[in-house]
Structure formats: structure tokens, C-alpha cells
Amino acid sequence: MTRLATTRSPAQRPGAAAWLHAALSSAPLAAALAIGALHGPCRSDTPEPPAVTVYVVSHGWHSGIVVPAALAQAHDWPARREFAQAQYFEVGWGDRAYYQAADPGWWMGLRALLWPSPGVLHVVALPGPPQAAFPGAPLLAVRISHQGAQRLAASIAASHERAGPLPSAHTEALQARRLPDERGADGAPIAFGPALYGQGRFYASTERFHLFATCNVWVARRLRDAGLDLHPAFALTSGMLFAQLARHVPAPPAPAASAASVASGAPIVPAAD
Template sequence: MEGTGPGNAIYVVNHGKHAGLMIRRADIPANQIPERVDFPGAEYLEIGWGERDYYQADDPGVWLTLKAALWPTASVLHVVGVPGTPQEAFAGLEVLRVTLNRDAFLRLVRDIHGSFVRMNGDKALPLRRGQYGDSWFYPARGRFHIFNTCNGWLADKLKRAGLRLGWVDPFTSDQLMARLRRSGAAVEH
């Protein structure tokens, strides 16, 4: 991507149903994403967005699946503190590296920062422990529904940072990953 300043690598990992965005914790400016203090041993933060009840459920079942798809509902952010590299943490999963110029990277971080629901400008309070590793769920902005899904949310953030991923947001994580590969993202091993 064109722009000013050196580039920052971000990573996108394909979990099957959804994709997660990974940002090196040390690259996040001090005034952005204060929730990072909840993960002192992390080298990276993996961030995903989804329907509040479905995403937090151990076994969402049919009712939560239908509710998530058919009604605009509240959302959460799932943040995972990753102590090593994306490739080590998610060995066996597809991981893509995208290099953004500094301006694009800062736009992406500001956009992610603005996705948290915070009281009085402080950091967001965790709702509950996350799905794996050192992780938490946090309240998020935006309503989840079939036309505003986790993969569409991530694609929107990446497009707002300057990536060209097409007019229509991808529905599946495989569609998102294919578009990222076409945009020049590098496969990590």
C-alpha cells in the first residue's frame, strides 16, 4: 500500500467460521486500545467481532444461531493475548500477513479502538473469559445480523484502512481470505 512512513504487518487467521485480526501489541499507540493492558504477556492481540450471545456461548445451538442471523442483536469483541508469533499460535490454520503503511495501520487501529463500548472514556470492562488462551469478551459497537457478520466486520475494517476487497463484504472466512490473497497478502507458515 502506498503512503507515508514504514509499514506495519498485521495478520488475519482463518478459524473456519470466522477470521481474526492480529496486531502486534507493541505497535499499538499508547492512546489506543487500552484493553491491551489486560494482556501483559502478549506479543500480539487477536481481535474478532460477533453476535453477543452466540459468540460467547460454548454450544450456541439452533435458537442462538437463528437469533444471530435473523435479528439485529448486540455484539462483542473477543480479544486474545497471544504470547508468540501468529504462526506459532495458530499452527495448522491459514494465516495471512498484510503489510500496511503507517497511516493505514493507524486508521485500522483507531477503527478497532472505536469498536469497543467504554464508560467515561476508560477501557472497556470485560464481560467474561474468552474462548481460548488468555482471552476476554468486551462489549462492542454495532449490531450483528445476516448482512453484518463477523467476516464482513473485519473486511470493513480492512477496507477502511485502504485494502481493496470488493464492493460486497465477504460472508465466509474463506471468501475473506481469498480476497486478501488476491490483494497481495502473503501466506505465513
Template sequence: MRRGPRIARRAAALALSLLLVPAALLALAAWLTARPGDPDLYPPAAGDEAVVVRLVARTWHSGLLLPRDDLARAAGEIGAGALLAVTERFHAYPALEIGWGDAGVYRGVPTIQALDWRLALRALFTPGGRPAVLHVVGVAAEPGAAFQDAEVVPLRLSRASFRRLAAALGRSLTVRDGHPVEAGPGLYGPSLFYEAEGRFTLLTVCNHWSAGLLNAAGLPVTPLLDTLPRGLALDLAWRAAPAR
């Protein structure tokens, strides 16, 4: 009579271990791959002039919303001519939403409902990765009104921190004869695609790109958590104290 409860307890213990071991391995992997921030860059010191940037996190994709005038100023200060040309192309808009992703999927999928999963899986698992593009959108509305379908995380950067972000963004642009290379009309609003550096793979998705720019600006990030937009938003909330 006692054998039944004993077997049930063992089964429950086995089931619990099967859950806890993968969770522990994931936590260890996240800790081992975490990238530290740079306290000389972030957060800005009291009294420093600050620039507010915003992570825009949708269901499967994230990008950064950057103030255009500040981005143009930073591009000029660091000599990023191609990035400066992008800001001039969108001179009529106070902010730019910029994202990075697989050239084929990004340009061919205007909404998540239109996603071809076979194409998405091919993008993730192609050996050596696939070509990438940048998507740049001119934004005139307030972030709350422009991105009602997304989670928006504001972050205050110092001028030095923002210049580092701008430099990393400038390196993401493919430059030909000193100019950015346009790759066709964008998905929504006043937008364009640009050819981009880097290869899209399972280990380098759009959210890793967003996190990489923020890490260049001095913020701590955790690539394993940052694979999905919600994970990146939570990572910033836990480790980077977003602006209120």
C-alpha cells in the same frame, strides 16, 4: 428419432442457464458492492515503516492478529483511551488476536462442534440485529504455531494505515466513563470479552467486521465475498496483494 437428441440439448441448455444466471447475478452483486481501497494508505510506499497485521481465518470466523506494541502506540497517537487500556490489560503479550461477533453465540460456543444452529440462525435473522462483543486474546507464540487450525494472511500496512485501522477498532469498543466494558472471560488462552458497538445481522457478520477494519486501513474489499472467512482470504489475495 431426432426429437430425443433435440430435447436433450434443450434440457442441457436450460440447466446451464439455470446455473449461469445466478452466478452472473452474484458476480454483479459482488461488483456493485465492492469497496475501493485508498492508494494514499495502501500499499505502503517504498521505504515507509510498515506494521504487519494478519487475518486469521477459521472455518466460520475470522479475526485480526495485531502487534500489541504497535497497537498501543497507535492508540496513544489517536487518543483512543479505551483501546489503549485494552493493550495495557494484555501488556505481557506481543500480539493480540481480536474478533467481533454476536454476544450470545460468540460467548457460548467455544468450538464449531458446540455450535447450536438454532441460536446461530436466531442471531442472523433477528430483526434489527443482536448485541455484539469483542474477543481479545493475548498471543505469545509465532502465528504459525498459534494458529495451526487457521489460514493466516499477512498484510503490510504503513503507520498511517495502521492508525486508521486502530481508530476503527477503537470505535468498535463500547466505552463507559472512558473505559472499555469487560464482558467476561474469553474462550481460550489468556482472553477476555468486551462489550462492542454495532449489531450482528446476516449482513454484518464477524468477517464483514474484519474486512471493515482492513478497508478503513485502505485495503479494497468485497463484502459479498467476505461473508465467509475463506472468501475474505481469497478477496485479499485477489485485490490486496498480501505480504509474502
């Protein structure tokens, strides 16, 4: 009788089980290494959004921020809807009564400094670059990141005070006298009169003005929201603010020496502005 040859199972062969287990265990690792070699190191293919240039302009004691109009549109500023043709917006901030007064006296200014009072935003639509809108005025260009620019625009948008529900008695009185509600719809920004110059408007602000929260301090706070290393408490005046901002503005390149000056060994004197 012919006996069929029998083959022992892997369990019956010494070391076979261990070899099979090792092979199966290493398969996922090998597959992962192969996929990684095909795709290369992990990295994001999305480019970093470009930085944004904003400006700070000085009007003597007062300063303002100039931002591209696209930032205002992205964060639904009311001025963007009203002045849709603007390329830039200059935003200032100050005491609500003093800033809008046609002829504010010294007493009004002193009262604004000593007693915390409601603030107001002064938004001016610029049809072109700020250098053309404010010729001769001190102006600093500051580069901030794309994310910082979004935070800056969002913080300015958040400063707008919006109309809330009126007391029922006030509403009934307006309806009885057939008078319009000048505060606008519930939740809408509260707008005041036209800007002091150019095309623009005043808007109510949720923030309060006082001696240690001036217009320059407000500008420093907004730029700090954008990521700049500023100390708003030490920016009470526009001069103090600009001194801090100078650290964030690249120095102009040194003037190139002429061939004649180099040859003669004469000292190089920068040209006067």
C-alpha cells in the same frame, strides 16, 4: 571665480531612473535564486514510516485480525493494559450472546442472523508470532502502510462500547443494596468474561451483528479502513474474505530449477506443501 562642478541628479540623467529601478527590482529575485542554489530543491528529510504487517487467521467459518501489540498500546485498547506482556493481539467480532455461549444451539445462531443484535469483541493476547499460536490454521500476512495501521487500530478502539451514566433510580437501588456497579466507571470499556482460548477477554462492541454484518464482514471493514481495496458486502464467509485478500498478498517466488533438470530438459514441478 571658480565654479564648482555640479553633478546632475539621477532624475536629470536620461535613463538613470529606469536603470536604478531595474537594479533594485531584481535584487530580491537574485537573492532568492542564490538561496535556492545553496539549499537545493525543496524536499522533506523525514523518512517514511515503515509498513506494518498484520495477519488474518481463519477458524473455519470465523476469521480474526492479528495486529502487533504496539498498535493496541498507541490507541489505548483495554486489553493492552490487562495483558501487558502480549506481543500480538488477535481480534474477532460476532454476536454478543452467541459468541460467549458455552454451547450455542442452532436457534441462537439463527436468531443472531435474522435479528440485528449487539456485537462483542473477542481479544486474545498472543505471547509470540501468530504462526506459533495457530499452527496449521489458514493465515495470510498483509502489509499495510503506517498510516493505514493507525487507522485500523483506531477503528478497532472505536468499536469498544463504553459505559455511560446510569439512570439515577438504578444507581440508588445499587447503593441501597450495597452492590457494586459492574459496568465500571463512566466512560470505561465494558468488559465481559475470559476469552474462549488463551489469555484474553470479551469486550462489548458498539456495532450490531446480523446476516449481512458477520464476523468476516467486520474484518473486511477494518482492513478497508486500513486502506485495502476490499468489498465487505462480498466477504460474508471466511472463504470469500480470503479470496479478496489473496489479491493483496504477494505470490511466493517460483522455485529455482536445478542444474540437472535444466540440463536434461525435464519439466519443473513445484514441490508440494
